[in-house]
Structures are given as structure tokens and as C-alpha cells.
Amino acid sequence: MTSSPTYHGARWDEPLILDMGTPGERGYIPPAVEPELAAAVGEPSDLLPEALRRREPPRLPELAQPTVLRHFLRLSQMTMGAHITPDASLGTCTMKYSPLVNEQFCRAPEMSELHPLQDDETVQGIIEIIYRFSEMLCEISGMDAFTFQPGGGSQGIFANACIIRAYHASRGELEQRREIISTAFSHPIDCAAPAVAGFRVISLTPGPNGYPEVEALRAAISERTAGLMMTNPEDTGIFNPHVAEMTRMVHEVGGLCAYDQANANGILGITRARESGFDLCQFNLHKTFSVPHGSVGPACGAAGCTEELARFLPVPMAAFDGTRYFWDFDRPDSIGKVRSFLGNMQAVLRSYAWVLAHGAVGLEQVAQIAVLNNNYLATKLARIPGVEIPYAGNGHRLQEVRYSWQPLLEETGVGTEDVRRRLVDFGLQGYFTSHHPVLVPEPFTLEPSESWGKAALDEYVDALAQISREAHEQPELVQSAPHNAAVHRIDEEAIDTPERWAMTWRGFRRKYGHAAEAFEPVLTT
Numbered sequence: 001m002t003s004s005p006t007y008h009g010a011r012w013d014e015p016l017i018l019d020m021g022t023p024g025e026r027g028y029i030p031p032a033v034e035p036e037l038a039a040a041v042g043e044p045s046d047l048l049p050e051a052l053r054r055r056e057p058p059r060l061p062e063l064a065q066p067t068v069l070r071h072f073l074r075l076s077q078m079t080m081g082a083h084i085t086p087d088a089s090l091g092t093c094t095m096k097y098s099p100l101v102n103e104q105f106c107r108a109p110e111m112s113e114l115h116p117l118q119d120d121e122t123v124q125g126i127i128e129i130i131y132r133f134s135e136m137l138c139e140i141s142g143m144d145a146f147t148f149q150p151g152g153g154s155q156g157i158f159a160n161a162c163i164i165r166a167y168h169a170s171r172g173e174l175e176q177r178r179e180i181i182s183t184a185f186s187h188p189i190d191c192a193a194p195a196v197a198g199f200r201v202i203s204l205t206p207g208p209n210g211y212p213e214v215e216a217l218r219a220a221i222s223e224r225t226a227g228l229m230m231t232n233p234e235d236t237g238i239f240n241p242h243v244a245e246m247t248r249m250v251h252e253v254g255g256l257c258a259y260d261q262a263n264a265n266g267i268l269g270i271t272r273a274r275e276s277g278f279d280l281c282q283f284n285l286h287k288t289f290s291v292p293h294g295s296v297g298p299a300c301g302a303a304g305c306t307e308e309l310a311r312f313l314p315v316p317m318a319a320f321d322g323t324r325y326f327w328d329f330d331r332p333d334s335i336g337k338v339r340s341f342l343g344n345m346q347a348v349l350r351s352y353a354w355v356l357a358h359g360a361v362g363l364e365q366v367a368q369i370a371v372l373n374n375n376y377l378a379t380k381l382a383r384i385p386g387v388e389i390p391y392a393g394n395g396h397r398l399q400e401v402r403y404s405w406q407p408l409l410e411e412t413g414v415g416t417e418d419v420r421r422r423l424v425d426f427g428l429q430g431y432f433t434s435h436h437p438v439l440v441p442e443p444f445t446l447e448p449s450e451s452w453g454k455a456a457l458d459e460y461v462d463a464l465a466q467i468s469r470e471a472h473e474q475p476e477l478v479q480s481a482p483h484n485a486a487v488h489r490i491d492e493e494a495i496d497t498p499e500r501w502a503m504t505w506r507g508f509r510r511k512y513g514h515a516a517e518a519f520e521p522v523l524t525t
Contacts, residue, residue, distance in 0.1 A: 004466065007427030009486035010077035016505050017071055021061035027068055078486035080429050082292070086456035088377065089423070089431035091400045091445025092187070092235045094265045094287035102290070102353045106346040116341035120326040126345060127325035130318040133352040140363070141261070141281050142274020143304035148285075149314045149343040153262045154189040156282035156301025157229065160258040161197040162335040163280060163305060163312040164227045167256060170333065177226035177255070183212050185234035188435050190260050199226055206439065210391030211240040217249060227256040232276070233263050235435070235445060236390070237374065237397030247277030256280065256309075264288045265449055266371045266399030269364030273304075280305040289351035300347035314338050369450035370399045373457060377401075377448050380461040386411060386468050390440050400447035402440050409442050414471035414478045416442040417492060419464070422481035426463040 045053060063071075081087065087095040105111060114123055134146040150156040161180070168174040180194035183204045191201045202220050204212035211234065228250045233239040240246070247257040259273040259281035265288050273281040285291045285300040293299070305313065315334045316327035327342075358366065375396050381387050386408025389401060405416045420430040434443035448457055471478050482489070494500045502508035 005422075005425035005484060007425060008484045009080075009424075009427075010074070011486050012074040012078065014071065014074050014078075017061050017063070017068075018059070018505065019061075020067065020071065021063045023062055025062045025064050025067075027063055027065040080424075080427070082451075085427055085429065086452045086460060087429050088373075088446050088448040088452060088457065088460050089429040091402065091432050091447040092263065092435070093293065093432065094263075094284075094399070094447060094449055095293070096265075096287075096290055096449040097451040098290045098292045098350070099354065099357070102350040105349055105353055111346065111349060114345070120324070124325050126349070127318050127327065128320075129352050130345070130348055131320050131325055133348055133355070134318060136352075136355055137283065137302055137304060140268065140272070141283070141304055142272040143281060144307040145310035145313060145317070146302050146304040147313045147317065147343075148300055148302050148345070148348050149337065149339050150282075150301035150303055151339045151344060152286070152299035153187075153260075153282060153284040153301040154193065155338055156284075156303040157187075157189050157258070157260055158193040158196060159301070159303045159314060159335065159338045160280040160282060160305070161194040161199065161229065162338070163303075163309055164194075164229075164256050164258065165197050165199070166312045166333070166335050167309060168226055173254070174226075177224060179222075179224045180226055181217065181220050181228045181230075181250070181255075183230050183234065184437060184439060185211070185236055185238075186229070186231035187235070187260055187262060190229045190231060194227075194229055206391075208391075209393070210234075210236050210238045211242075214242050214245055214249070217246050221249060221253050221255070223253060225250060225253050225255040227258060229258040229260065231260040231263055233266065233398045233400075235263070235400065236402045236440075237266075237400045238391060239267075239398055243276050251277065258282075262287060263399060265447075266367050266374070268367040269360060270367050274306075279309060285347045285351045290354040291347045291350045298344050298347050300344045300351075302348075316342070366450045367399075370448070371396070373448040373450065373452060374399055374401065374446075376454070377446060377457050377461065380457070381446075381464065384461070384465050384468050386414075386471065387464075399449070400445060402434060402443055402445045404440050405442040405444060408468060408471055412471040412475045414475050416444050418478045418481065419467050419471070420444065421489065422467050422470070422478045423463060424482040425484045426466075428460060428463055 082095050082097060110125065114126060120127065130148060137146045138144060147159065150159050165174060168177045178200050179202055180199040181202045181204065182190040183206070185206055191203055195201050204216045204220065207213040207216070228246065232243050250257050256279045257277060259276065259278040261273065261281050262284045264283055268288070281304050283289065283302045285302055286293050286298065291298065291300065303313070311331065311333040312335050313331070314337055315331050316329045317331065319326055319328040355363065378389060378397060378401050381403060382389055386405055388404040388407050390404055405419055409415045416433055420433065424430050431444045431446060434440060434445060467478060502511050
């Protein structure tokens, strides 16, 4: 199959919905409140304290239903995702197929209309699901207890950092143990979360094999060590074979070990956190367990730990007394809450259904196919001129690879950002490059997961192969891409320039005043 950039993204001159509408236009007019009900309740605004009342009504768009429908359908036509195109591109994010039947479960009234403050007797079903899924993750990881309160992987790692802190405080050693050790190819949150929790972070750099040498850890540990927080396999796809030795060394000096398992898609049913010597771990349900990412939600970072540390987990915990399920708030040693209410229960329900559909054998097959797909992709990409696989002496990778376009840049002047933008012209997602620190030059990180078949992977390879040919023959074509996309090119440097940030259109207007109007034709085409 020969790829060609025949894709043409839909382009609508679609303004932001806050800038649309006509005064007085309505999509739905609710019926008037019954007089008896109005008399009994009174004026709703009177129920709010004065300090919580708006000074003026919110400026909401006034739109008819067809206008709203047309607006969001047009936006959907300008969006690529896992249900539109084979998405091997967002390495470290495990973009896989999410069964749509699980969306039906979440949208059913039995789930969607629950409230986190309901009496336990009225929510026995969802507490049972959470309790049972916790048992499943304990079996998968070797841990003894799990919480689903964290709102994402980063918050799950932060919860584990807080548990490490609480553990040492309970032993009267917190003032002594102020250092957390991580690794440079682990996710940046493995440094950021313990830093927010009050620790000093020591980050180990990779050795010649792509992972830190044992001797580097030996030089870093001391009586000040509170713990080790690391990803394995790291975002290179390399599994550190010395991980059990590393956790043993940290335990010998009195530290704890937390396993960032956001990259667990290639090891399900094959290796567990407990056998690697970890005391805590975390899974991203919105990655490994098929819940869609949804643009920073609906995420859930499932954090687990050993029985010794379970008393520190956030409250409440799902519990079962042999007769009824309930939320257990009676946990005096808990670190408290890391998120309001109970967490993202819809994410738990989706993952519970996904695990039940696979079973133990199916989960192991997920890992096997993910690793097979990744190594098939790596074998094909290694033949493309300009592609390099750093630390290639390690042989097969697990679920992803951090590749490099450095040879292509040296040969043609075309770098990874150019290739990423050109890829969109083939109807494929622009790939993830690298998190900080950028240790691989001109990086791009691919993770095909188990969802894509051989034809889809070949399509992805063919597109990158053609872009490589274009870079050698017509570099300006690649450097000026995308040509067929729904959106304009963005200024990548603005991401690292806080003075230029404006997270919302209203914020942009406040920041730049009338000058913002000059950007409207660009931002709405």
C-alpha cells in the first residue's frame, strides 16, 4: 500500500459558541413552575448567601437547537481521534479502542443520576462495583488495596507521594527522609508530585542501555531517602531489568517504592508491581483500561498499596462487611481527600466492564498483542531513511518506542515538528514528541497498543516513509505543512512563553483588549 496525502480536513468558519447567538433566541423554554411549588420553595436566589450570588447574570449564548447541533457537528468534523483514524501516534498515552457499549453503561440513569452524597443503602450497586474492581486491580498488581479517588495519573502519583510522606511521619522520620529518587525517562510527574508533597527530588539519568545503572542509584540512596518513584517500562519502551534490585536497595535504607504504571499496557498478566518489590503503584484507567482520554478527562488514577500502607489511603474507601457495601470514612491515619467527593466513578465502571469482557487470559493477550504491534512497527520504521531508534542494542521494546528524526534533520533540514505537521495531511494524528527533559534529539514517540491491525500499522508506516521521501526531494513541502488540515499552524514557541498564554478566548480578550479582534479571522478559520 502506498500512502498519499489525499485527506482533506473539513474547514468551517466556526466561531466560538460564546460569540454566537441572537438575543432572545431559545433552544428550549421550560414550563412555568407550578404555583404551589413556587409558594413552597420561594425565590431560589434567596436560598444563596449574598456572597455567592452573581452581581450580574452570566453572559451565555442564546441559540436555537439546530444552531447548537450544527456547531458541534462541524467541530467534530474538524477533529481526528481514535474512532476516526488509526491512532498509534500519542506515545505514552495508550490511545486504544474504547468499546461504545461501555458508554451506554455510564449514561444509563442508574449511573448518570447518582449523587455522591446519597445514602449508602441507595448506591449498593456502584459501591459493589468499586469494591470488586479494587479486588481485580489487587490481583493484577499484587497490591492489597486501591483507591479510585484521584482524578488522573498525576493525582494518583501525588496521592502515593503523600502516603510516603504520611508513612515516614508516622514513624517520626519525616524530617530525616526528605529525598525522593526518580529517573529521567520516567513521567515528569514522578518528580513533580513528590516535589509538591515537600520532598527534594533526585533524578537519575540513563546509562548506555537507556535506563539508570544500579551504581547510580547506589550513589543516590542514603538515610535521607524517603522513596523511589519511577516508571517501568519507561517512555523509551525499555523495561529496566534491574528494577527488583533497585527496590531492594531502597528498602535496605528504609525507603518506600512507588511504581508509576501508566505504561502498563505491555505487561498486563506478565509482571506485577508486588514481584518487582514495590509498595505502591498507580494505573491510569483512561489509558491501560480503555477509558477514553477526553482531553484531560474523564480520567482516573487508580492508586494501590500494600496492606501496611492501606491505612493512609484517601477517604472514603469502598468496604464490605459481609452483608452490605458502604463508604468507610473511619480511617484516622488517612491522608484525607485528594479530590472532591468520590472520584470519577464512570471511569471505574467503564474499566470494570472492559476487564470483565477480557478476563485474565484476555488481559494477557492485550499485553502480548500490544508488544507484537509495537515491535512490528519498530521493525518497519527502522528501514525508513532518517529514522533512528536510540539505545537500539536492547533489542525488542515493550509497548512504545521513543524514536528520533535526528538523521533526517541532518540530511534534509526537516525535523520532527515538520514531520508531525505533515502527518496531518495524511489524515493521521500528529504524534507526541517527548516530555521534558528532551534526552532524545528530534524525538517522536509512538505506541500502537493492541487495538490496531497490520493494515492500520502499514498505513502509518507508509505515510512516514513518504514524508521521508518528500523531505529528501522537496523539503519545503514538509516544512510548510499542514496543507489540508482543518486548523492553521500554531506557534509552538508560545507554549513555553507564559507572557503569551491565554487559556480562553475571554482571557485572550482581557489580555490584549481591542487588539484581540485582529486575530479573529485566524482563530475562527
